[in-house]
């Protein structure tokens with residue numbers, strides 16, 4: 074049994090109504106389903122908890138969208154490989170995380186398992202609760218296959234959701250992924266009441282750190298100044314709607330990580346992303362001072378106050394220098 078969604082729709086900006094499969098019926102999958110239904114598309118929503126058939130869900134769809142948490146991406150993609158996907162349909166990944174086993178991004182996982190399909194990354198400053206309320210927002214759809222990105226752009230674009238295309242999937246994906254680590258740091262900063270100057274310093278230096286890692290891994294510098302980079306960082310680091318921000322805030326209040334995650338009861342990708350990022354940074358010798366302190370904090374190696382001290386007392390240097 075598959076679940077077909079039809080909510081109140083408005084005249085679509087897309088050329089014709091399509092049938093979409095959305096995998097993951099959590100906060101983000103549901104918000105994406107609402108946006109697609111608003112444009113008159115038929116949405117089949119699948120999750121392991123709904124108990125519906127994955128095979129029936131993907132049968133004859135025009136676009137497949139994954140909004141599964143990182144921990145479910147590899148197994149779900151492997152499960153899909155055993156089924157028949159319609160030829161060459163775009164696969165859209167909206168997950169913001171890094172795979173702990175391979176240290177790869179979701180789009181890399183999908184691309185390896187489905188080489189015949191164009192892979193499109195969807196990422197931007199998109200707190201699902203605001204989108205579900207119908208508030209205006211913008212996002213980026215990025216792919217090496219620009220035609221596929223344009224199809225996805227038309228699927229979601231409306232008077233409440235502005236969608237830009239990009240030809241830099243890696244940069245677009247990493248911006249949304251790495252800012253979750255920084256959102257934890259921003260939550261700590263606000264939870265300790267360090268003030269506006271400290272927060273601006275943190276976010277500005279964090280953007281430099283994200284660009285250093287992101288370009289090393291293949292993203293383009295300019296992408297990190299766009300919606301999926303700086304844009305998403307500003308949203309997530311300034312909103313108590315962000316679960317990653319709430320993790321940092323809770324730790325600053327003296328709660329344990331376990332306590333914070335239990336209270337949250339939902340996905341905070343930044344915790345796993347920090348651990349995987351530090352593994353990559355050690356392996357590739359990339360300096361990541363802010364993420365390094367978040368790592369120590371999450372792994373109970375340092376207190377929030379000591380993490381701030383450690384960042385303030387680093388070696389003095391010019392603001393901009395060549396690596």
Ligand SMILES: NC(=O)C1=CN([C@@H]2O[C@H](COP(=O)(O)OP(=O)(O)OC[C@H]3O[C@@H](n4cnc5c(N)ncnc54)[C@H](O)[C@@H]3O)[C@@H](O)[C@H]2O)C=CC1
Nearest residue numbers: 097098099100101102120141142144145168169200201340
């Ligand atoms: N909530 C938001 O505002 C946004 C979330 N995202 C990203 O979307 C992804 C999902 O986030 P949410 O929907 O908020 O999380 P959620 O916790 O509300 O939902 C997670 C979904 O993933 C599924 N899932 C988890 N483990 C699985 C497994 N092992 N196998 C199969 N399915 C599994 C769950 O059943 C659920 O449908 C995350 O990577 C998040 O960073 C991106 C943009 C906005």
Ligand SMILES: O=C(CO)COP(=O)(O)O
Nearest residue numbers: 197198199200315316317
């Ligand atoms: O990615 C998000 C907003 O763009 C959602 O942030 P959280 O996962 O921290 O809630």
